[in-house]
Amino acid sequence: MNTPFAIEVDKLTKRFGDFIAVxxxxxxxKKGEIFGFLGAxxxxxxxxxxxxxxxxxxxxGMGKIAxxxxxxxxxxxxxxxxxxxxxxxxYDDLTVVENIQFYGGIxxxxxxxxxxxxxxxxxxxxxxEVSKSLVISLPLGWKQRLAFAISMVHDPEIxxxxxxxxxxxPRVRRQFWETIYQVAEKGRTVFVTTHYMDEAEYCDRVxxxxxxxxxxxxxPHNLKQQFEATSMDEVFLKLAR
Amino acid sequence: xxxxxxxxxxxxxxHIIRDKRTLIILFGIPIVQVLLFGYAVSTEFKxxxxxxxxxxxxxxxxxxxxxxxxxxxxxxNKVLTSEADIESGFKEGNVALVMVIPKDFSSDFYGxxxxxxxxxxxxxxxxKANTLxxxxxRLIQSFQKNKLQQIENPFLITVEDRMLYNPQxxxxxxxxxxxxxxxxxxxxxxLTSLAITREKELGTMEILLVSPLPPLLIILGKVTPxxxxxxxxxxxxxxxxxxxxxxPLLGSLILLLLCCLLYVILALSLGIFISTKAKxxxxxxxxxxxxxxxxTMILSGFIFPFSSMPxxxxxxxSIVVPATYFIEILKAVMLRGVGFQSVVIEIxxxxxxxxxxxxxxxxxxxxxxx
Amino acid sequence: xxAITVEHITKKYGDVLALNDVSFxxxxxxxxxxxxxxxxxxxxxxxxxxxxxxADKGKGTVAGHPIVNEYKEIRKKVGYMPGRFSLYQDLSxxxxxxxxxxxxxxxxxxxxxxxxxxxxxxEPFKKxxxxxxxxxxxQKLALCCALIHKPEVxxxxxxxxxxxAVSxxxxxxxxxxxxxxxxxxxxxxxxxxEATLCDRIALIQNGEILKIDSPQQMISNFEKxxxxxxxxxxxxxxxxLRVQNFTESVLPFGENLHLITNEPYEASQxxxxxKIAGFSDNTAKTIQPTVEDIFLDISQPVN
Numbered sequence: 001m002n003t004p005f006a007i008e009v010d011k012l013t014k015r016f017g018d019f020i021a022v023x024x025x026x027x028x029x030k031k032g033e034i035f036g037f038l039g040a041x042x043x044x045x046x047x048x049x050x051x052x053x054x055x056x057x058x059x060x061g062m063g064k065i066a067x068x069x070x071x072x073x074x075x076x077x078x079x080x081x082x083x084x085x086x087x088x089x090x091y092d093d094l095t096v097v098e099n100i101q102f103y104g105g106i107x108x109x110x111x112x113x114x115x116x117x118x119x120x121x122x123x124x125x126x127x128x129e130v131s132k133s134l135v136i137s138l139p140l141g142w143k144q145r146l147a148f149a150i151s152m153v154h155d156p157e158i159x160x161x162x163x164x165x166x167x168x169x170p171r172v173r174r175q176f177w178e179t180i181y182q183v184a185e186k187g188r189t190v191f192v193t194t195h196y197m198d199e200a201e202y203c204d205r206v207x208x209x210x211x212x213x214x215x216x217x218x219x220p221h222n223l224k225q226q227f228e229a230t231s232m233d234e235v236f237l238k239l240a241r
Numbered sequence: 242x243x244x245x246x247x248x249x250x251x252x253x254x255x256h257i258i259r260d261k262r263t264l265i266i267l268f269g270i271p272i273v274q275v276l277l278f279g280y281a282v283s284t285e286f287k288x289x290x291x292x293x294x295x296x297x298x299x300x301x302x303x304x305x306x307x308x309x310x311x312x313x314x315x316x317x318n319k320v321l322t323s324e325a326d327i328e329s330g331f332k333e334g335n336v337a338l339v340m341v342i343p344k345d346f347s348s349d350f351y352g353x354x355x356x357x358x359x360x361x362x363x364x365x366x367x368x369k370a371n372t373l374x375x376x377x378x379r380l381i382q383s384f385q386k387n388k389l390q391q392i393e394n395p396f397l398i399t400v401e402d403r404m405l406y407n408p409q410x411x412x413x414x415x416x417x418x419x420x421x422x423x424x425x426x427x428x429x430x431x432l433t434s435l436a437i438t439r440e441k442e443l444g445t446m447e448i449l450l451v452s453p454l455p456p457l458l459i460i461l462g463k464v465t466p467x468x469x470x471x472x473x474x475x476x477x478x479x480x481x482x483x484x485x486x487x488x489p490l491l492g493s494l495i496l497l498l499l500c501c502l503l504y505v506i507l508a509l510s511l512g513i514f515i516s517t518k519a520k521x522x523x524x525x526x527x528x529x530x531x532x533x534x535x536x537t538m539i540l541s542g543f544i545f546p547f548s549s550m551p552x553x554x555x556x557x558x559s560i561v562v563p564a565t566y567f568i569e570i571l572k573a574v575m576l577r578g579v580g581f582q583s584v585v586i587e588i589x590x591x592x593x594x595x596x597x598x599x600x601x602x603x604x605x606x607x608x609x610x611x
Numbered sequence: 612x613x614a615i616t617v618e619h620i621t622k623k624y625g626d627v628l629a630l631n632d633v634s635f636x637x638x639x640x641x642x643x644x645x646x647x648x649x650x651x652x653x654x655x656x657x658x659x660x661x662x663x664x665x666a667d668k669g670k671g672t673v674a675g676h677p678i679v680n681e682y683k684e685i686r687k688k689v690g691y692m693p694g695r696f697s698l699y700q701d702l703s704x705x706x707x708x709x710x711x712x713x714x715x716x717x718x719x720x721x722x723x724x725x726x727x728x729x730x731x732x733x734e735p736f737k738k739x740x741x742x743x744x745x746x747x748x749x750q751k752l753a754l755c756c757a758l759i760h761k762p763e764v765x766x767x768x769x770x771x772x773x774x775x776a777v778s779x780x781x782x783x784x785x786x787x788x789x790x791x792x793x794x795x796x797x798x799x800x801x802x803x804x805e806a807t808l809c810d811r812i813a814l815i816q817n818g819e820i821l822k823i824d825s826p827q828q829m830i831s832n833f834e835k836x837x838x839x840x841x842x843x844x845x846x847x848x849x850x851x852l853r854v855q856n857f858t859e860s861v862l863p864f865g866e867n868l869h870l871i872t873n874e875p876y877e878a879s880q881x882x883x884x885x886k887i888a889g890f891s892d893n894t895a896k897t898i899q900p901t902v903e904d905i906f907l908d909i910s911q912p913v914n
Contacts, residue, residue, distance in 0.1 A: 170910075248714065256701055451689065453686050
């Protein structure tokens, strides 16, 4: 696969009866990029992502994720992406290690590989001391980074983060973004959806979706210039009005 | 104050009307349950298949077989020819009872000689087998009586068994009171506890507490609609029982309704009490199920007769489970037609339970969170 | 007389110290912000002041009444909007509002002037069930319900959490108007950027108040040298700066890095240093802190 793009989307559309939830969106995401996919609740973000991760068939248009077609190869897409949702999908009543082993198992990793991954994640997140603690006892920030690491246990090319920072502790948030930077630095593509506009400022490029369409797409810096705004919040306000 | 109370009741009614689940619990479950108990769980039977092994093949034996068929309860499946065939009907599952008539039936019968008719039933369903055998025995006895009276034999002693108050052993007479007791308890207790815990989960309880409303008004406002609706339910079940299953109402209707009201208040107090302990709807639901539904069904004598329970359970059932007393009252008033004096002890016990529960509920209802 | 006084309030849940010796006052007609992340103890404090919880230690008054002994009086005089949306989802806008008016012994008509500005915005949808409203409309309805009895003190626990950017701005405008009517408002928020909209703020973390002041004063009192640095290699630059001797702290702020140095420098000095270190396209400038910078500076590291 020689394209420099991890995600290529061309006029991707989803209709529910007469209602057009996603209206011919077009964009490309480079490998190793942190791409912010923004929009208010109900703008069509969730529907768009479902198509991208192979959970929903597009009505029209083309989409390629890690080189696979979203319409015809959803199973291959699922093997090549990581997904972390708002709720972290960790089992509170399993230990840190058990969670890692479980998800490693689902993705069909060999026993040896799971062992390697476990050590790697524990060391990288400095969780070795609490490896046998139940997840429920961990602070929010740790849980979040653990969930993020686990979503990449099968070394996917692309990670989708769906509204990753629910809590708004400024320190926890920064710690998490540093982890994201670290992942992108290694060449992995990170696709983040959020409705917190200030989160957008951490992304390399962002798209803003309003009523099913992508109304703006650029670096946060350029968008702020384009809309003569001092923050992404303002950019969004001007777009929404 | 009354205006606030009215607003509360109105709001609660909106909740009920707009929530399909509550409506189903309120009206669907009672009706389905009565009909289920009425038709499916009923210990009555109609058109049971019967095989006959007739060694006599004489006039009297044919008359007996016709007599049994003419009762309307049995249809003749097959006339067997040898003992070896008896089991085949059971195995195929299309026969409920086999009757074996001995040789020389006619002469023994009229000659007043001792004779034995053998009845074979499928013991794997003991209740049904018992009922079938009882029915058949009575049919044989009545046959004997008819025939022998005609030749006026003064020495004949027939055993006459009569089932008091329920001469045909109609199971509806048992399950209608039981169902009323069961439904009133579940609807009142479960729905009120759910309704109160729902406000806790929603967070609206916080707002209600941070208002000048007295706690008692919050409770009353929440339970009154359920009290009314449970009462309507009770009447609904009574109507179905009376008109569909022909359960008589011999005693005073007013006494009956007053007792229902007392029982509803008892159940509501239970519901409030549960909700003071439970933090989530799930907890309230589980507590109501395990703590109320099961004991009421199993220990009140509603489904399983008291006499066949182990003694410990009998004691628990007769002391703790309020439904036990309520079923007693219902049976007494509806079937026996007795007055207040005969059920005064049961009423007193229910009243005592209500007062204790209500006091507990009020004491535990908090004016703050935690 | 102050609208709210809080003196040395402490509350424990088991071993966890939810509030530790918290004290402050809120004047009449003041908009006071309690700023801190989730789990800082904000909701616990709100519940203590609205008489829903008892503190382990300390005392307080609301509208002149002690919070424990005169809880009944307080309940008549406060409006409370809890953290989660706490209205009846299966009742319409109209039904919710008239229910809350009635339980406070008043009517919507009697106090219409107070909520008018807010209510007209949601009035076109008054027959719609509350559960079917957008986040912003829910929040407006909740505010109407909390105001319907003309409270003297208004408690708003994270009213803008989960609400879109447009509605957040509108909401703060509404609070400004309410303030002019003499209502004291205690509002909590995890969003540091909302802090500047308050008259005074208390920064709170792990149950302790870190600082109380007006946001403007807090910003002008900040004396450490603070720089905002932009580079195309943000992550590499972050790792580089983190180990330099002159760095007191460096943290990502959106596309920039905010650097606090332990000695005063000119921005150009920083820029020059970084160019030499290989970050050829970096720009550095001296900036005024935001409330978030101040919070990050004085708060404890997580974990």
